[in-house]
Amino acid sequence: xxxxxxxxxxxxxxxxxxxxxxxxxxxxxxxxxxxxxxxxxxxxxxxxxxxxxxxxxxxxxxxxxxxxxxxxxxxxxxxxxxxxxxxxxxxxxxxxxxxxxxxxxxxxxxxxxxxxxxxxxxxxxxxxxxxxxxxxxxxxxxxxxxxxxxxxxxxxxxxxxxxxxxxxxxxxxxxxxxxxxxxxxxxxxxxxxxxxxxxxxxxxxxxxxxxxxxxxxxxxxxxxxxxxxxxxxxxxxxxxxxxxxxxxxxxxxxxxxxxxxxxxxxxxxxxxxxxxxxxxxxxxxxxxxxxxxxxxxxxxxxxxxxxxxxxxxxxxxxxxxxxxxxxxxxxxxxxxxxxxxxxxxxxxxxxxxxxxxxxxxxxxxxxxxxxxxxxxxxxxxxxxxxxxxxxxxxxxxxxxxx
Amino acid sequence: xxxxxxxxxxxxxxxxxxxxxxxxxxxxxxxxxxxxxxxxxxxxxxxxxxxxxxxxxxxxxxxxxxxxxxxxxxxxxxxxxxxxxxxxxxxxxxxxxxxxxxxxxxxxxxxxxxxxxxxxxxxxxxxxxxxxxxxxxxxxxxxxxxxxxxxxxxxxxxxxxxxxxxxxxxxxxxxxxxxxxxxxxxxxxxxxxxxxxxxxxxxxxxxxxxxxxxxxxxxxxxxxxxxxxxxxxxxxxxxxxxxxxxxxxxxxxxxxxxxxxxxxxxxxxxxxxxxxxxxxxxxxxxxxxxxxxxxxxxxxxxxxxxxxxxxxxxxxxxxxxxxxxxxxxxxxxxxxxxxxxxxxxxxxxxxxxxxxxxxxxxxxxxxxxxxxxxxxxxxxxxxxxxxxxxxxxxxxxxxxxx
Numbered sequence: 049x050x051x052x053x054x055x056x057x058x059x060x061x062x063x064x065x066x067x068x069x070x071x072x073x074x075x076x077x078x079x080x081x082x083x084x085x086x087x088x089x090x091x092x093x094x095x096x097x098x099x100x101x102x103x104x105x106x107x108x109x110x111x112x113x114x115x116x117x118x119x120x121x122x123x124x125x126x127x128x129x130x131x132x133x134x135x136x137x138x139x140x141x142x143x144x145x146x147x148x149x150x151x152x153x154x155x156x157x158x159x160x161x162x163x164x165x166x167x168x169x170x171x172x173x174x175x176x177x178x179x180x181x182x183x184x185x186x187x188x189x190x191x192x193x194x195x196x197x198x199x200x201x202x203x204x205x206x207x208x209x210x211x212x213x214x215x216x217x218x219x220x221x222x223x224x225x226x227x228x229x230x231x232x233x234x235x236x237x238x239x240x241x242x243x244x245x246x247x248x249x250x251x252x253x254x255x256x257x258x259x260x261x262x263x264x265x266x267x268x269x270x271x272x273x274x275x276x277x278x279x280x281x282x283x284x285x286x287x288x289x290x291x292x293x294x295x296x297x298x299x300x301x302x303x304x305x306x307x308x309x310x311x312x313x314x315x316x317x318x319x320x321x322x323x324x325x326x327x328x329x330x331x332x333x334x335x336x337x338x339x340x341x342x343x344x345x346x347x348x349x350x351x352x353x354x355x356x357x358x359x360x361x362x363x364x365x366x367x368x369x370x371x372x373x374x375x376x377x378x379x380x381x382x383x384x385x386x387x388x389x390x391x392x393x394x395x396x397x398x399x400x401x402x403x404x405x406x407x408x409x410x411x412x413x414x415x416x417x418x419x420x421x422x423x424x425x426x427x428x429x430x431x432x433x434x435x436x437x438x439x440x441x442x443x444x445x446x447x448x449x450x
Numbered sequence: 451x452x453x454x455x456x457x458x459x460x461x462x463x464x465x466x467x468x469x470x471x472x473x474x475x476x477x478x479x480x481x482x483x484x485x486x487x488x489x490x491x492x493x494x495x496x497x498x499x500x501x502x503x504x505x506x507x508x509x510x511x512x513x514x515x516x517x518x519x520x521x522x523x524x525x526x527x528x529x530x531x532x533x534x535x536x537x538x539x540x541x542x543x544x545x546x547x548x549x550x551x552x553x554x555x556x557x558x559x560x561x562x563x564x565x566x567x568x569x570x571x572x573x574x575x576x577x578x579x580x581x582x583x584x585x586x587x588x589x590x591x592x593x594x595x596x597x598x599x600x601x602x603x604x605x606x607x608x609x610x611x612x613x614x615x616x617x618x619x620x621x622x623x624x625x626x627x628x629x630x631x632x633x634x635x636x637x638x639x640x641x642x643x644x645x646x647x648x649x650x651x652x653x654x655x656x657x658x659x660x661x662x663x664x665x666x667x668x669x670x671x672x673x674x675x676x677x678x679x680x681x682x683x684x685x686x687x688x689x690x691x692x693x694x695x696x697x698x699x700x701x702x703x704x705x706x707x708x709x710x711x712x713x714x715x716x717x718x719x720x721x722x723x724x725x726x727x728x729x730x731x732x733x734x735x736x737x738x739x740x741x742x743x744x745x746x747x748x749x750x751x752x753x754x755x756x757x758x759x760x761x762x763x764x765x766x767x768x769x770x771x772x773x774x775x776x777x778x779x780x781x782x783x784x785x786x787x788x789x790x791x792x793x794x795x796x797x798x799x800x801x802x803x804x805x806x807x808x809x810x811x812x813x814x815x816x817x818x819x820x821x822x823x824x825x826x827x828x829x830x831x832x833x834x835x836x837x838x839x840x841x842x843x844x845x846x847x848x849x850x851x852x
Contacts, residue, residue: 064506098526102533104466109533116544117529120522124500127519131504131511142518147593191549 051173051214052077055087055183055205059221060278061125062092064132069279071132073219074178078138083173085212087183087205088129090121111156115185115195119145122182122201130180140178143168145193148179150186150204152194159194161186161203161265164211181208199259206262210269217284218258223277224285225250225257227450228302233441237450239300240283243290243395246300249427253391254305263287290395298396298403299448304441308338308387308431309359310419313369314352315378318345322376323353329371333364338389339422339429350378354420356431359385387419388437391429392444398425407444414443453575453616454479457489457585457607461623462680463527464494466534471681473534475621476580480540485575487614489585489607490531492523513558517587517597521547524584524603532582542580545570547595550581552588552606554596561596563588563605563667566613583610601661608664612671619686620660625679626687627652627659629852630704635843639852641702642685645692645797646675648702651829655793656707665689692797700798700805701850706843710740710789710833711761712821715771716754717780720747724778725755731773735766740791741824741831752780756822758833761787789821790839793831794846800827809846816845 054074061067070088078084089095098118102109126142133140149165172179183201188194196203202218209216225247228236242250244267251260257275266273266287276284316322323342330337335357343352357365362383369381397403407428411418416439418430432440444450456476463469472490480486491497500520504511528544535542551567574581585603590596598605604620611618627649630638644652646669653662659677668675668689678686718724725744732739737759745754759767764785771783799805809830813820818841820832834842846852 064503067507101466101526101530105469105530105533106537110536113529113532113536113544116546117526117533120525123522123525124503124519127515128503128507130515131507131519134512134515135508142515144518 050082051085051212052082053085053087053205053209053212053214053216055201055216055218056089056278057201057218057220058089058092058094060219061088061129064128067125067129067132068136070219071129071136073278074133075136075138078178083176085169085173085179085181085208086129087181087201087208088122088125089183089201090118091125091128094121094124112192115156115193119182119185119193119195122184126180126182133178133180138178139176140180141172142180142182143172144182145185145204146187146191148181148208150181150207152186152188152196154194156192156194158197159186159188160261161196161207164207166208166211169208169212199262202259202262203265206265206271206273209271210265215272215274216266217274217276219276219278220257221278222257222275224275224283225255225287225301227300228441228445229255229304232304233302233445233450236445239285241286241288242300244287245290245426246393246395247287249391249393249424250301250303253393253427253429254303254389255301258287297394297449298400299392299394299407299450300396301393302441302444302448302450303391303393304437305389305391306434306437307359308356308389309362309365310354310356310384310387310431311365311381312352312354312383313379313381315348315350315380316353317376318349318351323351326353326368326372329368330365333361333368335361335364335368339420339431341420341422356387356389356420384419386434387431388434389429389431390437390440390444391427392448393427395426397427404428407448410443410447411440414439416440416443452484453487453614454484455487455489455607455611455614455616455618457603457618457620458491458680459603459620459622460491460494460496462621463490463531466530469527469531469534473531473538475680476535477538477540480580485578487571487575487581487583487610488531489583489603489610490524490527491585491603492520493527493530496523496526514594517558517595521584521587521595521597524586528582528584535580535582540580541578542582543574544582544584545574546584547587547606548589548593550583550610552583552609554588554590554598556596558594558596560599561588561590562663563598563609566609568610568613571610571614601664604661604664605667608667608673608675611673612667617674617676618668619676619678621678621680622659623680624659624677626677626685627657627689627703629702630843630847631657631706634706635704635847635852638847641687643688643690644702646689647692647828648795648797649689651793651795651826652703652705655795655829655831656705656791657703660689699796699851700802701794701796701809701852702798703795704843704846704850704852705793705795706839707791707793708836708839709761710758710791711764711767712756712758712786712789712833713767713783714754714756714785715781715783717750717752717782718755719778720751720753725753728755728770728774731770732767735770737763737766737770741822741833743822743824758789758791758822786821788836789833790836791831791833792839792842792846793829794850795829797828799829806830809850812845812849813842816841818842818845
């Protein structure tokens with residue numbers, strides 16, 4: 049007899065009928081002999097509706113009160129799912145984040161899980177109950193309710209599985225992890241397996257199915273993670289420790305991020321900590337900087353810096369640059385919009401030589417220009433004109449067999 | 451500088467605009483120099499919507515899960531109201547029932563407040579904050595969330611005021627307590643004052659503005675209670691200790707309850723515990739019995755019992771009587787529907803002689819027949835035909851100056 053943590057997202061529990069489907073799947077698993085801990089999100093658009101209510105009241109509400117507000121959605125789901133399981137003849141009990149022992153640290157609305165005190169979960173499992181836990185929430189050491197930010201319910205599920213030392217299954221409205229988002233490239237292939245590292249890299253680079261944080265925890269505690277469809281019996285994707293026999297391919301996935309803004313700052317006097325200053329000011333305005341490149345000192349002893357960010361940050365950048373013009377003589381900047389970042393990811397890059405060269409060659413052979421490029425151990429990212437996006441995705445997908 | 455507990459019901463906080471009105475009233479009070487603890491109910495129809503969701507899932511859901519579900523409504527209101535108060539420039543903090551120290555005992559969905567551990571409320575008041583508390587909920591000694599049943603938020607407010615030894619103001623969608631429900635008798639007078647006892651009696655006898663339980667707690671701890679309109683500055687009704695100068699009138703109020711069912715059981719063998727048996731069986735079926743009268747033993751050494759109940763209980767009574775026919779020979783019963791209970795209430799009855807006689811005379815003079823009558827120290831209740839309801843209310847209201 050095993051133990052499994054299952055997580056069902058908001059669209060899986062959007063109404064009474066869907067809650068029934070989920071309950072039946074859980075019971076099926078329980079009947080097969082496994083104990084089940086279920087983590088659920090808020091029903092359908094509940095959290096968005098609560099956020100809209102808050103916006104009616106304040107453009108900048110206290111974050112403590114926001115956490116109180118948005119943590120109610122999951123409380124509704126856990127009670128309804130427990131009722132349904134009981135109605136279908138299986139004893140179930142709902143636990144809030146606090147009751148499930150989810151201890152958090154950090155600020156409201158983006159807390160991190162510090163520990164899972166799993167005694168209460170274990171007690172109810174020992175009594176042969178199905179344990180239904182509110183995702184996305186916990187309590188900090190002041191006993192205040194906190195939420196975990198984007199993808200928080202996945203994080204709850206993985207953290208509980210890590211503590212209970214059992215596998216974790218994430219059920220959602222897609223049937224697994226694809227080499228490329230199928231909305232972008234309909235022929236994309238579903239992956240049967242992917243390594244933690246590749247998944248993290250894909251998530252960081254824009255793949256939306258999983259948030260990097262939950263994959264990180266899974267990797268740290270070696271929790272086997274399955275991502276699959278919430279309704280059917282289609283096999284999903286297993287995310288696990290990399291092993292060399294896992295994939296023959298050097299490149300596992302491709303992701304694309306729209307709305308990239310490329311900012312170039314010229315005439316920055318070399319030395320004098322100017323660069324550090326600029327990035328500090330940008331950070332103070334919450335500009336989220338992605339790829340950075342800096343030129344060697346030019347003849348007039350200045351440097352040029354380019355970085356990419358989201359075009360939503362254009363106003364904040366304008367503000368910072370206006371301030372910098374007053375303190376740094378001759379500094380100026382340009383921005384370029386309508387750009388896309390395309391990344392290819394694969395553990396194979398680490399072991400196989402020539403993978404990066406091969407990708408660069410594909411860009412050259414197909415006359416695709418890129419404005420900037422960065423590499424990590426297992427990925428290469430290119431900034432290209434958005435006009436070239438579809439062509440690039442198609443060329444890379446076919447050539448790399450994604 | 452004083453301290454006050456204010457309670458706002460669900461219709462007072464039904465949307466963002468109404469929450470703003472409530473916040474402005476609270477701030478006005480705070481500006482006048484009083485510290486304020488606010489208790490709120492769930493917004494508008496939130497609780498009913500949650501109940502409907504539960505009904506979609508189960509006709510008999512576990513009560514623990516019901517309490518988890520229906521306690522979320524108040525959590526939404528406290529966070530939104532706190533946001534609004536902060537938005538308007540006043541520091542406020544929301545507290546759940548647990549955080550406010552509301553300790554309960556008894557079963558789920560109808561728990562009673564055992565204690566209010568008010569340290570946390572006091573701490574925040576000391577920091578000059580407006581404290582916003584979720585009504586209707588608490589935690590029991592197993593740290594489980596419980597709710598307080600009908601009128602639970604009023605009970606929360608009065609219990610907190612009792613503990614903090616300060617007045618309590620209940621704001622609702624009526625502007626006070628009337629001698630008669632104005633929907634029944636439009637010329638009814640608003641009472642400026644009423645005693646705890648009269649209010650309890652009126653509440654028990656069908657006046658819907660206040661639940662008896664919260665008035666009971668107010669009486670026990672001598673909490674001055676004001677009931678008034680949630681929006682305006684109209685003077686409400688003060689509910690307080692009875693004193694003889696309070697009202698000149700012997701009768702303070704009149705209430706009427708519809709859907710009364712009169713049940714008469716004949717041929718019950720005298721002695722042998724039969725009467726006790728019958729009432730035990732009725733209680734087991736949750737039949738709520740109101741007025742009881744029993745005849746002296748008749749010639750055949752049997753007695754006849756009449757009692758009133760709500761006509762919703764007709765089926766349960768039929769079931770009990772079918773069983774009794776098997777065990778008690780010759781027993782039979784009749785029921786009479788379309789009856790109304792009209793009650794008059796007044797502390798004056800206790801001190802002034804002839805009040806009851808005067809009321810009986812009004813029935814006789816106006817040819818109004820009654821089927822049953824009971825009296826308490828401060829009330830008289832009559833069961834009449836529903837056809838006579840309007841006439842009776844008018845006759846009594848005019849003659850008694852209500």
